[in-house]
Amino acid sequence: MNQRILIIEDETDIADMIEYLLTDEGYDVSVAETGEKGLVLLDKESFNLVVLDLSLPAMDGLTVCNTIKQRSSVPVIILSARDRDSDVISGLEIGAEDYVTKPFNHREFILRVGKILSRVQKIKRQKEIVVSDLVINMDREEVLMGGNQVSLTPIEYSLLSCLASRQGWVISWQVLLKQVWGHEDWEGGREMVKVTIQRLRKKIEPDPHHPVYILNEWGRGYKLCKSL
Amino acid sequence: MNQRILIIEDETDIADMIEYLLTDEGYDVSVAETGEKGLVLLDKESFNLVVLDLSLPAMDGLTVCNTIKQRSSVPVIILSARDRDSDVISGLEIGAEDYVTKPFNHREFILRVGKILSRVQKIKRQKEIVVSDLVINMDREEVLMGGNQVSLTPIEYSLLSCLASRQGWVISWQVLLKQVWGHEDWEGGREMVKVTIQRLRKKIEPDPHHPVYILNEWGRGYKLCKSL
DNA sequence: CTTTTCTGTTACCAATTTGTTCCCGAATTG
DNA sequence: CAATTCGGGAACAAATTGGTAACAGAAAAG
Numbered sequence: 001m002n003q004r005i006l007i008i009e010d011e012t013d014i015a016d017m018i019e020y021l022l023t024d025e026g027y028d029v030s031v032a033e034t035g036e037k038g039l040v041l042l043d044k045e046s047f048n049l050v051v052l053d054l055s056l057p058a059m060d061g062l063t064v065c066n067t068i069k070q071r072s073s074v075p076v077i078i079l080s081a082r083d084r085d086s087d088v089i090s091g092l093e094i095g096a097e098d099y100v101t102k103p104f105n106h107r108e109f110i111l112r113v114g115k116i117l118s119r120v121q122k123i124k125r126q127k128e129i130v131v132s133d134l135v136i137n138m139d140r141e142e143v144l145m146g147g148n149q150v151s152l153t154p155i156e157y158s159l160l161s162c163l164a165s166r167q168g169w170v171i172s173w174q175v176l177l178k179q180v181w182g183h184e185d186w187e188g189g190r191e192m193v194k195v196t197i198q199r200l201r202k203k204i205e206p207d208p209h210h211p212v213y214i215l216n217e218w219g220r221g222y223k224l225c226k227s228l
Numbered sequence: 229m230n231q232r233i234l235i236i237e238d239e240t241d242i243a244d245m246i247e248y249l250l251t252d253e254g255y256d257v258s259v260a261e262t263g264e265k266g267l268v269l270l271d272k273e274s275f276n277l278v279v280l281d282l283s284l285p286a287m288d289g290l291t292v293c294n295t296i297k298q299r300s301s302v303p304v305i306i307l308s309a310r311d312r313d314s315d316v317i318s319g320l321e322i323g324a325e326d327y328v329t330k331p332f333n334h335r336e337f338i339l340r341v342g343k344i345l346s347r348v349q350k351i352k353r354q355k356e357i358v359v360s361d362l363v364i365n366m367d368r369e370e371v372l373m374g375g376n377q378v379s380l381t382p383i384e385y386s387l388l389s390c391l392a393s394r395q396g397w398v399i400s401w402q403v404l405l406k407q408v409w410g411h412e413d414w415e416g417g418r419e420m421v422k423v424t425i426q427r428l429r430k431k432i433e434p435d436p437h438h439p440v441y442i443l444n445e446w447g448r449g450y451k452l453c454k455s456l
Numbered sequence: 457c458t459t460t461t462c463t464g465t466t467a468c469c470a471a472t473t474t475g476t477t478c479c480c481g482a483a484t485t486g
Numbered sequence: 487c488a489a490t491t492c493g494g495g496a497a498c499a500a501a502t503t504g505g506t507a508a509c510a511g512a513a514a515a516g
Contacts, residue, residue, distance in 0.1 A: 062353060069367070153462055169368065188465065194504065195464080201505095209505085216504065218472065219382040220369070381473055416476065422493065423475080429494095437494085444493065446483065 002028045003048040003117055008038035008064065009079065010056055014102070018051060018109075025110055035059035039067055043178075047074055049117055052096075054080040065096060071175075073166065075116050079104075129164045132228040134204060134213055136164045145204055155180060156200050159193075163214065163224040172221035197222060231276040231345055232256045236266035236292065237307065238284055242330070246279060246337075253338055263287035267295055275302055277345055280324070282308040290322065297323045297448065298400045301407075303344050307332075323398055323448050348394075357392040360456040362432060362441055364392050373432055383408060384428050387421075391442065391452040400449035425450060 009015040032038035054061035078099035173193040237243040260266035282289035306327035363372040401421040
C-alpha cells in the first residue's frame with residue numbers, strides 16, 4: 001500500500017496543486033479544507049504524513065498542529081506565508097518536523113516530503129524498546145522477558161506495541177480500543193481493554209498484582225513505563 | 229484568519245475611528261452600539277478582544293464588563309473619559325486587562341491592543357507553564373511540583389490547565405464551569421468549582437490554607453498567578 | 457472430530473474520584 | 487449594623503474506574 005498523506009489547506013487551488021504533485025509521486029492523498037475536518041480524518045484513518053497550512057480560517061494552524069501532536073505521532077510539514085507568519089515560525093514553538101514557506105519550489109517540496117517519510121520509515125524499522133528485563137522487538141514482533149521469549153496472542157501483542165510506540169505516554173482506553181480493535185464505539189470496549197491489559201500483565205509482569213511495566217494512571221489510561 | 233475584535237461604543241464617531249484604526253492593522257472588527265447588543269454578539273460569535281466604553285447609556289460599562297467576564301474569558305480593554313470616570317478607574321475595580329483614557333494616542337492604543345493579543349497567543353502556544361516550583365506540561369498533561377510529579381484527577385487537571393491557559397488573568401467560576409464541566413447552568417456548579425479548587429490547592433499548594441499559586445479575587449474569580 | 461487456545465462477556469469488589477451538603481467567617485450591600 | 491453573598495473547609499454519599507476471576511463461544515491446532 002502506498003504511503004498516505006493528508007493535506008489540510010483551505011485554499012482550493014493550492015490544495016489541488018499539492019494533491020497533484022504528491023499523487024504524481026505515487027502517494028495516496030486526502031484533502032481536508034478545515035482543521036476540524038482534518039482532525040476528524042486523522043482520528044478515523046491513518047496517515048504517514050500531514051501537510052498543514054498555518055493560516056487556516058476558524059481553528060488556527062498552530063492549534064491544529066498541537067492537537068495533532070497530542071493525538072498521534074504523525075509527522076507534520078507546515079506551510080506558511082513568509083510575510084504573515086514569520087514571527088510565529090521564528091518562535092519555533094511548533095512541534096512540526098519541517099516547514100515550507102509559500103510560494104515554494106515544487107521539486108524541493110517533494111524532496112522534503114520524501115526525506116521525512118524515509119526518516120520515519122527508518123526509525124520504525126529498527127525499533128526495539130527495552131525496559132529493564134523487557135525487550136520488545138517491533139520489527140520481528142517478538143517480546144522477550146529476561147532473554148526468554150514470551151508468547152503473546154495477536155491482540156496482546158498489538159496492545160503492547162501500541163503502548164510501546166508511545167512509551168512513557170499515557171494512552172486512554174478509547175485510543176487503545178481504536179488502535180488495537182479498530183472500533184470507535186463498542187459497548188464492551190472498556191471491559192475488553194481492561195481484561196486484555198490484565199492478560200498482558202500476567203505474561204510480562206514479574207508480579208502481575210504489582211505491575212511495574214504497564215502502569216495505570218487513574219481516569220487517564222495506561223502507559224508503558226520508560227525505565228524501572 | 230484574522231483576529232477578531234469587538235468594539236462596544238455608543239458614540240458613532242469614536243467607534244468609527246477605532247474601527248478604522250484596527251481594520252487598518254489587519255483585524256476583523258465588529259461594532260455594537262449598546263452593551264446589550266455587544267453581549268448578544270459575544271454569545272453568538274467569538275472574539276479575541278473586546279474594546280469597551282465605560283460610559284455607555286442604559287446598561288453601564290462596569291456592568292457590561294462584569295457580565296462579559298462572567299460569561300467568557302475574552303480580554304477586555306476599557307475606554308474611559310478621564311474626567312468622568314477617573315474615580316472608578318483608580319479603584320481598579322474592573323476586571324479588565326487594560327484601560328485607556330480618552331482622548332488617546334492612536335499609536336499607543338494600537339500597541340496596547342497588539343500587546344494583549346500577542347500575550348494570549350504566546351500562552352496558547354506554550355506547552356509548558358512554569359510558576360516558580362510549579363510546572364504544568366500541557367503536552368503530556370503532567371504537573372510537577374519541585375520536580376516531583378503530582379497526580380491530579382482528570383477534572384483537577386482540566387481546571388488547572390484552564391487557569392494556566394489564561395495565566396495571570398482572572399477567570400470567573402461560570403467560565404470555569406463551562407470549560408471544565410461543559411455545563412452552562414447547573415444548580416451546584418458554583419460549589420463544584422469551589423470544592424475542586426480546594427482539592428487542587430491541597431495537591432499543589434505548599435500551604436493550602438495560604439495559597440500562592442491559585443489565587444482568588446473576591447467576586448471575580450480565580451487566577452493562576454504569573455510568578456511568586 | 458476433539459482438544460486447546462484465544463477472544464469476548466459478565467459479575468463482583470475495592471479504590472478513587474466526583475458531587476452534595478452544611479457550617480463558618482469575611483467582604484459587600486443597603 | 488443587619489442581611490446577603492462569597493469563599494474556605496470538612497464530611498458524607500453517589501458514581502466511576504480499575505483489578506480479578508470465571509465462563510462460553512469462536513478459532514486454531516492436533
